Amino acid sequence: MTDILSRIPSAEVMPENAQPSRVAVKETARWSRRRLLGTVAGVTVAAGLGALDLLPWSKPKAADALTQWGMGDCRGYFDSSTVCVPSSALFSGNCNGSWHKDQGGSGTCYNFRYRPKPTECDGRNAWRWTGRTARRKCSDGHYEYHDCGGGNVSRFSICRTAI
Structure with a gap:
């Protein structure tokens, strides 16, 4: 048994008479061709995408802000006895939460569209009644309907x- 233990190197x-191992080749600290080309390609793509962001058409357009204000601020739309005037407006099926819908649809022979009008009154879209009459929020928009029978x-x- 001592013979086996004496053969184990320290x-x-x-x-x-030690020789270098053939299993692992000792390398100097240099990049492989694949790593170098991958890095160059990554830097090129990042620089190209960064340059595209500088072009004016790549920036998102600002959306009209939907804003509201208090009773009486919208000249010609306030009436102490009627909430959300004029009474000739369409009041049914046009709400998305408490704001006017922005959607449309179509079928075999018809199409319809609800659109908010963000600048209808003094550059704003909605107003609130918070007085004794009622507590309401009114958001303006437009409704269009067309069908094959000439119904427009x-x-x-x-x-x-209600608020």
Whole structure:
């Protein structure tokens, strides 16, 4: 048994006739061709995408902000006895939450469209009644309907919700 243990090399002292291992080749710290080309390609793509962001047509357009204000601020739309005027406006099926819908649809022989009008009154879209009459929010928009039989409807519409 001592014969086997004497053949195990020491981890601290190098044997006299030691040769380099053939299993792992000792490399210097240099990049492989694949790593270098991958890095160059990554930097090129990042620079190209960054340059595209500088072009004016790549920036998102600002959406009209839907804003609201208090009772009486919208000249010609306030009436102390009626909430959300004019009474000739369409008041049904045009709400998306408490704002006017922005959607449309179509079938075999018809199409319709609800659109908010963000600048209908003094550059704003909605107003609130918070007085004694009622507590409501009114958001203006437009409704259009067309069908094959010549039925065309184009109306001012208001989304009226309780607040």
